[in-house]
Amino acid sequence: MKVKEISCPSCKEKLQVPEGRDSIFCMFCGKAIELTPKEQGDFCEKTFQGQIVPILISYPVWIKKFSREEYPAAFERFCKEQKVFLEEVDKGIAQNQSARMVELVIRGAGEAGKQLSASARAGEVQHGMNTLMAVYVIPAIIRRKRKEAPAFCKQLKEAWAVSFKDSRIKVSDFETIWEGFNVSFFDAWFKRR
Numbered sequence: 367m368k369v370k371e372i373s374c375p376s377c378k379e380k381l382q383v384p385e386g387r388d389s390i391f392c393m394f395c396g397k398a399i400e401l402t403p404k405e406q407g408d409f410c411e412k413t414f415q416g417q418i419v420p421i422l423i424s425y426p427v428w429i430k431k432f433s434r435e436e437y438p439a440a441f442e443r444f445c446k447e448q449k450v451f452l453e454e455v456d457k458g459i460a461q462n463q464s465a466r467m468v469e470l471v472i473r474g475a476g477e478a479g480k481q482l483s484a485s486a487r488a489g490e491v492q493h494g495m496n497t498l499m500a501v502y503v504i505p506a507i508i509r510r511k512r513k514e515a516p517a518f519c520k521q522l523k524e525a526w527a528v529s530f531k532d533s534r535i536k537v538s539d540f541e542t543i544w545e546g547f548n549v550s551f552f553d554a555w556f557k558r559r
């Protein structure tokens with residue numbers, strides 16, 4: 367396993383950090399240390415690429431749960447299950463790989479579309495992937511709170527719109543989408559009275 371050496375921000379002792387960890391405790395002073403993507407190791411294009419197509423292909427599972435009742439729990443599960451992908455995005459953003467990642471996502475979506483074309487109509491697949499991007503993938507990236515994440519998502523959204531016909535996706539966070547659910551639910555309920 368690859369390790370990186372960092373200095374404890376509190377006691378300045380040198381620490382060996384195994385690659386892939388996002389936090390450690392200092393073995394000298396006990397301080398909990400959040401590791402930056404740079405300290406977590408290098409962005410791995412292969413890992414990133416390997417995740418995209420399976421995620422996109424899984425859209426029916428997630429979209430079925432995009433309802434007022436099930437979305438919050440489903441979103442949490444998505445974030446947990448796609449942790450490897452999301453960590454790679456963090457590293458990529460921190461290591462100036464945003465443009466490359468956008469390219470790989472677009473290519474992955476093309477590949478996913480091809481793989482699904484036998485089992486579903488093209489328009490349906492595209493619509494499913496658009497929804498997955500807008501209500502799961504992008505909010506999950508924003509949830510990680512990396513400073514540059516919104517800029518990366520905007521880049522992704524623009525490339526997505528250029529690459530796929532009628533595929534404008536919004537950059538939104540989980541809270542905003544969830545609020546929208548509640549507002550429209552309330553409106554519908556109110557009007558019915």
Ligand SMILES: [Zn+2]
Nearest residue numbers: 374377392395
């Ligand atoms: Zn320390």
